[in-house]
Amino acid sequence: MVANVNQIVVADGDLKVLDAFERLFAGQYRVKTFDESEEALKWLKENHGVSVIVSCANLPGRGGSGFLKSSETYAPLATRVMLTAQNSVEVFKQAVNEAGVFMFLSKPCSPQELSSAIEASIAHHSRMVFERTLLEKTLSGSVKLLIDMLSLFHSEAFRRTAVMRPQALKLAKVLEMKKTWELEMAIMFSPLGEALLPKEILSRYRAAKTLTESQREILAGAPGQTRDLLKNIPQLEKVAEVLYLSGRGYDGSGFPEDGPTGKDIPLTARVLKLLTDLWYASPENGVDAAAFEA
Template sequence: MDEPNDLIVVADHDEAVRSGFERLFGDHYKVACFAESEEALRFLKQNPATCVIFSCYHLPGRGGTAFLRASEMIVPQASRVMLTRETSAEAIKKALNEARAFIYLEKPCPQEELASALETALAHHKQQAKDRLLLERTLAGSVKLLIDMLALFHPEAFRRTGIVRKQALKIANEIGIRKTWELEMAVMLSPLGEALLPKQILARYRAARGLTEQERDVLDRSPAQTRDLLQNIPHLEKVSEFLYLSARGFDGSGFPKDGPTGEDIPMISRILKLLTDLWYASPEGGPDAAAFEALAIKRKKYDQKLLDIARKVLLDEGLEERSGQISECSIHSLRPGDILVDDVLTESSHELVLSRDHTLTPTTIRRLEHFHHTTGVRQPIRVERHAVPKEALDATG
């Protein structure tokens, strides 16, 4: 018999209800039961693949309505079901509107009705997951196009995204984050706030020159600008919150002043804080021992476990061999899919045009051609080039 895969969470103070769920559905599904809200929420944070959440109305802790609302922020694709003896219009209204419950069931609930509700909730969850995957792919493509265009007009702000994205994925793999879409979106969009800042502030900060109190306040508030830009875009609400807290120190320092501390800071925000500061502390070749020592001096600002993991998986990343062939190209011989090995600079003033590790697209190649005609670009350009699949060559005839 196949092992059960779908995870069902039940939060109910009644032991008979919890044991009933395990007895009825334990052979076909993974069932996790809890008697109060906070332990259930901690479990959900560790199990983002939860499919259906059942809660009673008078749940010890924060109550069933607040629990289901909080669970939506943690596992938005899970279907939520309110199971209660409350039959008042006010209770139903709270369950459906405030708790955003998918189904409302009255206790005692017949076994057949409960099984039917579970099947309906599972089907809803699977459709939600399918729709979200399609939307994520579409949105990821749109964000990638947006970042490519912004990187051409503000290369200094966006030059770190390619490097930090690779670093973030290595850390995610090490700590067991399997779904990385929100992490990747957060990395790609993290420079938005900086791109709106005065360039002189960014230049002084990157050169490790002192900032006035007013300039430091403007710099620290860049995550708030990013959140304001993104929070109304569907499916980027959580990403905007991760970015808002990405300057928050593990010890409670940084922006926002009244924000969370320690492990209450979302993991993605902690990763962004660490990797952003590491990028500024690192030489052009990538993180070295000195960069990690610089962060260790202010270790209280970072999640120590993350800092140790980053040192383990990133310290020697500059020594890694690239998987593709390194080619020296003129602008006219660049291809979509080529990855820049070095920064692309102007021919005379050596200003940054496009940062290393940027994957070229037809749009960015055309932009480089136009830039070369007007200003001049240093050539040849070193790129990492992967072999074109045979079927693609056959298709082009």
Template structure:
């Protein structure tokens, strides 16, 4: 078998099974073994790149079929294989229907049969992973288009997505999270609830002004509306739940009142909560010491580890090789890749056209040109532009 970095999880109290799998596959795969279900599930929650799961039928804890069904929720791309001495029709039915296993092997299992089964399971996993990656890219592109369209009608609500996405990726890197698709989708869709709210309610809430009972009821139903909109979209079921809980404080405060608290709140939801509040506490040029000081006053609402990490990674110095420079230019001089430092506003009534932090594309530059021709856009516009090697030479000269 070709050497890979694929992860195989063995969950069986039989030391002989664990030792046998390690002997057969330890040189080619990363093999991790557990004797019961709950410890294995905790590991799988934190290592979602699992390729193959081997479980016995009579597993201590919740039992093999129930354990594998839970694994399907956590790592749907992992191939699930049942190893058991049970040969009754009922046992096989439970494994196939409740555990939704990919393969069912009888103990004792011959070495050649087990090797073939694992190779087949790995092939199945890679096929599922490839299909999911394609679906995620397609879905991500569709969501990006949706967000761009909604930003035209609700620019205030979606102004933070570009900035918060970059911050979320920094935090993910600090946490060692390699697969960030769900986090990025949650960030991009996080303003959806605000876009559904009447503007007067949202502005009163953000200004910390009192709300009527009816207005507060509308505000409280916003996360549930977001979840209801997204929950039926394939691959967004978890994202919808993260967003539903993203207003929940680490200390148990916030919405929903009967929701989880502490580490029981999904990590993505905790990150969204932290970064959303940080956005509103920060000045236009990004988070500073005062913003984190304001967050610390209400530190009970945030995961203390995430708060400390955010302060560390979001206020570090930018490496010299990645340094950008600020320039003021008219619309005709804007370039794809420029990032708006300030909001782009109309000349007369100063309505928001594009929000600060927006990464400009040819489409958005044409949108600015159109607005300027019809309504007028305040110029010059300050943008952050990555300095090319040629520009750096000119600047030094």
């Protein structure tokens, strides 16, 4: 029986290496092996929570550095280890600069050296996860304090976030979104652009009344102002971009005029637009539950 839930992925064209990993760690960790890069990436895309990814330098497919770099998309917090028989400076530079390799192991590698390396890699992964969780909690708390302060002055604008957040989480579950932190942050900050607008312009816009040229310019600049305020805050860069595109219609309508269309619009931005439009299309007493389910 496996005593530890840590998942290790090993990609190496040498079947003897793969067999050695399975025999050495089968009783300690979950081990998944591949003899080329594309099947490994396909598996990583569908399986999350990997602790360590090991690759040989000359992996069939896109190569060791290319594979490890691509794996960041699906396992950003996994520790990356490279096995190599090449003592080439270029190999090391490419692996470190492009693939973020944590450790190199020279082939052939003794079982003791391999065990120590995997233990160190898992410890590194645990620290990364702890630090990311701590950062997100700290940032979430700071964001909540900021939102609470803003809502004192713009209570109407921020009233909808309490309704939209659980709706967003329901949609995220249906859409199988693995990470919801950015979506929740985007929901919490979504009224910021409105809070920056003069109330007269906002009320005329919501009532579909005619706006002057200068008023239209101020309205059109709100998404950019929101993005500029948030993009310099660590960990909120992607949230800033989501908010900037959250007024963009799937068909290319809305703000910004030169923005992406269709599936090129981030999914989080599309969810935010849908919920915002639903909110303003609903009666004064709030979003109808049947309308949301539909």
